[in-house]
Amino acid sequence: MTKTTLTKAIQKRVNEGEKAFIPYIMGGDGSLTEQILFLQEAGATAIEVGIPFSDPVADGPTIQRAGERALEKGATLRTILEELKGIRNEVKIPLVIMTYINPILSYGIDAFAQACAKSGVYGLIVPDVPLEENEMLKDAFQETDVSLVPLVSLTSPPDRIEKIVAAGEGFIYAVTVNGITGVRDGFDDYLEKHLNQLKRISSVSVLAGFGISTPEQVKSLGALVDGVIVGSAIVEAFHQKELEKIRELVAASKKKVLN
């Protein structure tokens, strides 16, 4: 099956002269339904929904704390998928699940693929499954419209980057920093060249994520690629109930602000 929904949603936004904006939220840290509907209304292109996990190796402190709160409230992959299924008809933008591989394995890969297809999920990011071990996910998701979105790190050697990008679906998640998620002041000088290179070789859109937390960074990083992913700043703003901050971040990806 050609995986199109996620690709098209991003492409549509880019064709309108805007940048794609994908906020990350932690499923079960506050009301998932309310957060999704708020972000949709604010103008998000798609939403990355994180599944809380006990050993989140790539998560920085903000996302880790959000995960702990969600786990305390009893959120699991199962409860989150159920909730997404329940709001499926209200959600008009694609959802992307970001989870470590363990919760998928305990759910059962095939059952998970079916549940995603029924719950408005059009993309999947699994940070702890390297390209070489991706076959099992590929098989399970083959007949679905769920894109397997790859992460490309700053330090991957060029031949590896080429392989990851060639296998990429939906969009390429270009990680902008070395290390874990979280707010950063600045970016490496090398980043611009790295992003240009990814844009050159990728047939799907390239989005930059990690360390982006201000409207200025949304604009400056967005200008180099097709869009941005913002996690910690969104998670923290929902936690602090600073909804205006979230609106400003989304608005920074829009044309009116870019001009």
Ligand SMILES: O=P(O)(O)OC[C@@H](O)[C@@H](O)c1c[nH]c2ccccc12
């Ligand atoms: O929080 P940041 O620095 O804005 O980065 C996005 C990130 O949180 C989100 O995409 C994410 C959360 N956990 C992850 C684990 C791996 C890759 C990506 C993620």
